[in-house]
Structure formats: structure tokens, C-alpha cells
Amino acid sequence: MARMIRRLIAAAMVCAAPAVAQQAAPPTLPLATVETGPLLVSADMRDGLDLSGPWHYSVDPFRAGLAGFHGEAPGESQQRYLDLDVAKAMKDDNRAMYEFDLARSPVTTLPSSWLTEAPELRYYQGLMWYQRTFPAPTARKGRYFLRFGAANYSTVVYLNGKPVGRHEGGFTPFAFEVTKLLRAGDNQITVGVDSQATEATVPPPVTDWENYGGITRPIRLISTPDTYVDDAWVRLTRDGKLAVDAHLDGAQAGNHAIRLKIAALGLDLAGTTDAKGDWRSTVAAPRALVRWSPEQPKLYDVTIAAGDDQWRDRIGFRTIEVRGPDILLNGKPIFLRGISLHEEELGAEPTRAMTPAAARALLSEIKDGLHGNYVRLAHYPHSEVMTRLADEMGIIVWSEVPVYWRVAWSNPDTLATARNMIAENIMRDRNRASIAIWSVANETPVTDARNIFLRTLVSDVRKLDDTRLVSAALLTERSQGPDGKPIIAMADPLADALDIVAINTYFGWYTPDRLGDLASFSFRVPANKPLIFSEFGADAKAGFHDLRGMPEKFSEEYQAEFYRKTLGMVDRIPTLRGMSPWILKDFRSPRRQNPEFQQGWNRKGLISETGQRKQAFGVLAGYYEGRER
Numbered sequence: 001m002a003r004m005i006r007r008l009i010a011a012a013m014v015c016a017a018p019a020v021a022q023q024a025a026p027p028t029l030p031l032a033t034v035e036t037g038p039l040l041v042s043a044d045m046r047d048g049l050d051l052s053g054p055w056h057y058s059v060d061p062f063r064a065g066l067a068g069f070h071g072e073a074p075g076e077s078q079q080r081y082l083d084l085d086v087a088k089a090m091k092d093d094n095r096a097m098y099e100f101d102l103a104r105s106p107v108t109t110l111p112s113s114w115l116t117e118a119p120e121l122r123y124y125q126g127l128m129w130y131q132r133t134f135p136a137p138t139a140r141k142g143r144y145f146l147r148f149g150a151a152n153y154s155t156v157v158y159l160n161g162k163p164v165g166r167h168e169g170g171f172t173p174f175a176f177e178v179t180k181l182l183r184a185g186d187n188q189i190t191v192g193v194d195s196q197a198t199e200a201t202v203p204p205p206v207t208d209w210e211n212y213g214g215i216t217r218p219i220r221l222i223s224t225p226d227t228y229v230d231d232a233w234v235r236l237t238r239d240g241k242l243a244v245d246a247h248l249d250g251a252q253a254g255n256h257a258i259r260l261k262i263a264a265l266g267l268d269l270a271g272t273t274d275a276k277g278d279w280r281s282t283v284a285a286p287r288a289l290v291r292w293s294p295e296q297p298k299l300y301d302v303t304i305a306a307g308d309d310q311w312r313d314r315i316g317f318r319t320i321e322v323r324g325p326d327i328l329l330n331g332k333p334i335f336l337r338g339i340s341l342h343e344e345e346l347g348a349e350p351t352r353a354m355t356p357a358a359a360r361a362l363l364s365e366i367k368d369g370l371h372g373n374y375v376r377l378a379h380y381p382h383s384e385v386m387t388r389l390a391d392e393m394g395i396i397v398w399s400e401v402p403v404y405w406r407v408a409w410s411n412p413d414t415l416a417t418a419r420n421m422i423a424e425n426i427m428r429d430r431n432r433a434s435i436a437i438w439s440v441a442n443e444t445p446v447t448d449a450r451n452i453f454l455r456t457l458v459s460d461v462r463k464l465d466d467t468r469l470v471s472a473a474l475l476t477e478r479s480q481g482p483d484g485k486p487i488i489a490m491a492d493p494l495a496d497a498l499d500i501v502a503i504n505t506y507f508g509w510y511t512p513d514r515l516g517d518l519a520s521f522s523f524r525v526p527a528n529k530p531l532i533f534s535e536f537g538a539d540a541k542a543g544f545h546d547l548r549g550m551p552e553k554f555s556e557e558y559q560a561e562f563y564r565k566t567l568g569m570v571d572r573i574p575t576l577r578g579m580s581p582w583i584l585k586d587f588r589s590p591r592r593q594n595p596e597f598q599q600g601w602n603r604k605g606l607i608s609e610t611g612q613r614k615q616a617f618g619v620l621a622g623y624y625e626g627r628e629r
């Protein structure tokens, strides 16, 4: 099934012109998608050379390295990826002229966003070139891949002056095989990353978070045997079986012996791939299996051996399903005590480099500070560092793609991009027990074109993963009852297609409602589906207090009261099964420019950007502490 949907998406991608700067990119650069692969699922568990560290960088605001001034292929003087010593070439031949010299350009440390590299780059959105050299592995055998954790937003890659490939999408991994392009000794890698969003991109230009351009997750040179496990999915099915799907890539992929082992369970399952390199097998779950849960986030070492390759992962096994308005984890109803989170580390100058320590600091605030068991990883796929840690710490995850506010619903290229993005996200993280919900969109206006677009995504998700739940953060409609009291209704036709309905509300923050009136709001939501409040929140500047009876907006007191009253309002809805208020930490947002309170930050965090807890933190923590189910 997974492969079928990958083919469907690939068919759509063929007609999809790349949305941004690559319009002018040399046609020789193949586009990396889930279909063209490689996928290298669980790549972070494989051996490899980490290319994190110092890289040269150079801006290219007119994208001269991608196209000449008439849109033709760029002339040699602009080809940033040339494999030569520019200064020497000019000295050796006084007719030569180059308008760049990456090797003598300033140095930054990757992964990071360029926004934080230099003051003049703070608001730069466009094309940036990066370059470094690295030594080829001394004893070379098998195959080599350059695997990017993510680069925001569209990327072109060259190795030793030769085109390698391109990718669109700022938050999902991609890889290129470079076995034939690697040479002995030093290799030069050049990467162009364009952060410019357009009407056709996902997300579009207008969002409420910082667009951190750059290479924000590690790049690694990964080596594998000639035939290797490119994709594997090991899970507990809803009917209580352990199932494995694996795909081998390489000359020997077809009719090849393959073997899954989970040593701690004494499980040893042998089989043979079909002619295409696919293997599927199912067994009854061993009796000794401890199911993953927030209370006991048990992970097992899983290996799949095929010839010389040994695929590894650490996997938890659990079931997640809905029954009427209940969400069942391992067959038992659960209440999701959550909070939303952007991918932005704590600190005064975040650059979206999510190290394990940075991720742990944030998730610990949720687990230990708030007594939470759930996180909404908003509004795009977060680093695999985060989803692995959620597995380890026992935090249930909502994962989403940046189909946010207003994307180009009728543009087939945009749909192809979104489909590929959600597929890349799912293929990367299908082995993460923590992920329970795939969300396809956030606060999107209802139109026919939008409904078709989102239903396509929902159907893709179901084909790629039948073990998780599908949702979307929806908008509501407000009317007045005969008594004049507000009625909040979910009128979105997409609700029918979802397992969980989720809504974002900000009554008393963006609306002139008095917080004291929230108790009179009533909700019309589907009676037979779980409801999650995917957002509610209010800004507060940490340390700003207003102790009058009616505190003013942006004060800690107002935010705390907003939480008290909103919790009271939502708690009365019979189908409520969880929430992820907006948001754990203050985050950078260029649209927020109140000079007294915001200064470029969305202040709806329960903690400030440097980790100072606000009063509302205690309000939510107290509510969660008293709320088991």
C-alpha cells in the first residue's frame, strides 16, 4: 500500500513544476521525493559521517547561481558549485573572472539558520549558498548517500561540481545517492538553500512563526552495503499482531533472504523478499510484549538483517484507536493532557537547531512541569530528535504538515508538494510509538477546492498508515442562542473525514468577550467523535504584572485568568478528550510587533523564551495534575 501511494504521489510530482527559485534551476537536477527515494528510513541509526560544523556561506539574493539574467543556465562566473580554487584560477589566467569565492567566504556552524548568523541576515529570505569539503572514507565499499535532516525551504545540491539533486519542503528529510560522485581524498559539497515562500509553497508566505532559512538539521554521509533495507515499518496492528513491511534497494533486492529480530522478546522472523524487494510478514504479538504508554514508554531494539545490511531501530508497540468519543490507547480510554510546541529551542537567540539537550529541556517542562502526556508538534514536522525523545519519555505526539491558513488550494503543484511532504513525514516516523495523530491542516477556510485538497491528504495518510488517527485543527462558527448566549458550532464538512475533531479558539483574547462570560458559551460538535482543543491561549509578557481587579492584556494575571476561564468552558463539553493550548514557550514571530510586550515574539508561551514560567503555567499544571482521564 505504501508503495502504491508513493507511486500516486510521484505521478502528481511529474507535472509539478518546483514552486520557487528552482524554476530557473538547471533541468539536470532530479527532484527528491518519497517515490524517487532513497528513503533511508531510520537513517539516524546508521553509521555515517556527520557534516555538521563549519561551512562557508554566501548570499545570492538575485539567484545568480541558478540562472543568468535572461533565465538561461548561469554563466561560469556565477556557478557557485564549480569545483575549483577560484582565486588561484584567476591568478593563473588573467582572462578568468568569478563573482563568488565560497572557499574564502565567511564561515557559519551548521545546522543553524542564517537569520542568527549576522545582523544583516536577520530578515533575509532568499537563496544562500553553503560549501565545505570533507574527506572520503578511506576504505570505500558499498553505497554512499547524502542525507539531509531538513533544509528550509528549497534545496539544490552539488558534489565536486556535479549536480546531485534538489528538494522542496523545509521540514522533512531527503537523501541522494552519491556513490559514483565521491572521490578519494577531499570532496567538495555545495548546497543552495532558498527560504523564500511563495503563493504556491507549503507553508505560504504568511504564517505566525519565524521562517528560519538554512540547513537546520544535520547532513550526514551515510554508507550502506550494495543492497540494503531502505524502508521498514514494524508495528502492532489494531488486532494485536506484530507486522513488518520492509523494502530492500539494490541489485540483489528481489528474492532475498530477510530476517526480523526483537531479541528481548525472543522474536525471530525469517522470510524472502518478492521480486520487487518487498517483504511483509505478520505474527501474533508475543505474550511478553510490554505495550508502550506514557507511564511505561517501553522501547525494543529491533533489527532487520538482509545480506550484509543490518537495519536497526528502537521501537515501542501500542495501539491507538477511537471508539465513539473515546480515544483508546492499548484499548483503554485516555485523556490527552498536552501543550503545543514550535521547533524552537530555549534561549534569547534561537536558530532552530534542535539538539537532544534542547529537545529534552522542552519536553521535560511538559512531562514533569505540566504533568502532561501529550504534545502538539506545531505547525510542521519537527526534527526526528524530538519524535525519538517523545518515544523515550512517553509523550504522545500530534504531528502535522504546514498546510496553514491559506495555501493555493487549486494549484496542482501545491497539492503535489503537500502530498509529498506528508508522505515524507509519515515514512520517516511510522516507527515512532509516540505519534498517535497525523494532522493535515491548520485553520483553513472552507471552500470546495480546500475540501478536495484536504480530503486527498486524509486519504493519503490512511493509505500510508492504518495504525494512527487523522485530524486537522479546524475553525468554528459563532452564533447567538435565543437567550443571547454564544453558540460555537463546528460546521466544517471535513470533520466527517477525520477520526478526531480539533478546534482552535481564542475567546477573550482576539474577541472582545469578557473572560467571565466564557462560562455561558455552548458548543455544537459531533457527538460521536473525540474533540481536542488544539489551541487556545493569550499573550503575557513574563514579569509584567497587573494586580488590579480586571488585569489588562499581556499581563501574567490576564493570561492566568484566561486559562482558568477557558479550562472551565472546555471542561463541560462531554466529548472533550484532550487539549494542546497555545503554547509552551514564547516563540519568534515577525508579525508580533507591540514594542512594549512582544518585540517580534508571540508571547502566548507558558514560559518565556528563556524558560521563565508564567502564572498560567501553574494553572494548567494544576488542572492536569487533577485530571487522570
Ligand code: GCB
Residues within 6 Å of the ligand: 208, 379, 442, 443, 504, 535, 582, 602, 604
Ligand atoms: C492560531 C494559529 C497559531 C498562532 C496562534 C496565535 O490560531 O494556529 O499558529 O500562532 O493562533 O497566537 O494567534
